[in-house]
Amino acid sequence: MYLDLASLTSVRLFVQRYRAKGLPLHVLVNNAGVMLVPERRTEDGFELHFGLNYLGHFLLTILLLDVLKKSGKPGKFSRIVIMSSATHYGGRLTLDDLQGRVCYSAHGAYAQSKLALLLFSYHLQNLLWVRGDPVTVNAVDPGMVDTALYGNLSSLAQLAKKPFAKLLFRTPAEGASTAIYAAAASELEGIGGLYLYNGRKTESSALSYD
Template sequence: MQGWTTDDMPRLDGTTVVVTGANSGLGYEGTLAFAEKGATVVMACRSVDRGERAADDIRRESDLDESDMDLDVRECDLASLDSVREFAEGLAADYDAVDILCNNAGVMAIPRSETEDGFETQFGVNHLGHFALTGQLFPLLEAAEGVNGAARVVTQSSGAHEQGKMDFSDLNWEQSYGKWKAYGRSKLANLLFAYELQRRINDAGASGEDGGENDGLSLRSVACHPGYAATNLQHRTAEESGNPLMKVGMKAANAVLGQDAATGALPMLYAATADVDGGAYIEPGGFMNMRGTPTVGRSNDASYDRGDAQMLWEYSEEATGVEFPI
């Protein structure tokens, strides 16, 4: 995969891709790349207006004729389980299958707040919203032919997962709150979910070998992180902090350390379209895995803790009311 770029992506004609947070940053660049390869891209956005503006920008930016790009902007607010459910129901009514689901949207290091359903926002949006979305789209993923032999669930994490620690006595930070600690936990939760999903897919396939309902299940769960990509995420974090020094620091860090969003999107695109194993972790292969083109790496030991993964799964099912059919 040395030097892998969007030029190495296969054609995606006839496939359906769902990208959360598609209106900016990594989601925007991923949507552009998928659409230019011929996919129908469902842009799952909290704001339909911002999503439509982004879709217009993508059409103008692409070398393709506007009529050759199939972009479907739909509302999906990951901070609302009702919104996630309505999005999934609408998709099931209009599409027969989803070949690729990119769990990309997220919030980073914001002051403590709660989602519509009472969850701490970083944990609720970054993990629980995507958990619920994946579970409710699972029948469409099962029905897909996929890419390179399998449909994909791609979950975007971060190098910040290494600072995350699971505390099942206070998952929603009601006893104490540190915005960066909460972000790290949410990104660790992304990985625990991605790897546990693949284990359950493997177990379902094994149990279906004798003709059970999951016989022939062709689906892969893959995790990724973008490295240090200069996107709106840092700007939003600085704005919500209310700290002028953070604004200056984030701007300087983006300029010195950051790679552009198009390069930051490559691990997600590789995870979604290349021939990678389920349970893989795709990251930049350059300096400190913060820059460069994609490579298969390894996340920290805590992300592979099966006990924590099972506890998180059980909590997530109870919290969201969403159960996976595997």
């Protein structure tokens, strides 16, 4: 089924179609994203990093939450996996300029979106625990992965990146490993509210716990 996370209308239509199928949902991996793109707006008027990386996933998760709750049960919780990034450590939520209209920075916008995802992950897990719902939420840092996400680097930066990519960057399969761990590992049954890197619990930024 088609889904464009940069369009809130597309997210709503996707959820309607999914619900119409009457299928359960045991795992939701929020993995789509853009990085370091020049200043652009979504069709809804949001800055692209914030609109796609955060708002699209936020709406998708909230609209599918009751399906996830119904699909989970004690001893077999449904799971939500949210892809964050180490760039969140440098992220700041500029509440009076979330859309970057005053001073746009591609790196700042990306870091802000990843910090927002972490805040959402922790807050949602707390709400689910309070309600006793059989759903866990964990955030994941896939590391530096050699994918098309880096396609928005300048030509000079692209050239500089190439010799280091094979040495320092992970393959897409390696980058996906922690997300798969969060989605399927038996030792994480019923455990949420974590930030995972290399399959291990890691401390996220102080702001992410605010």
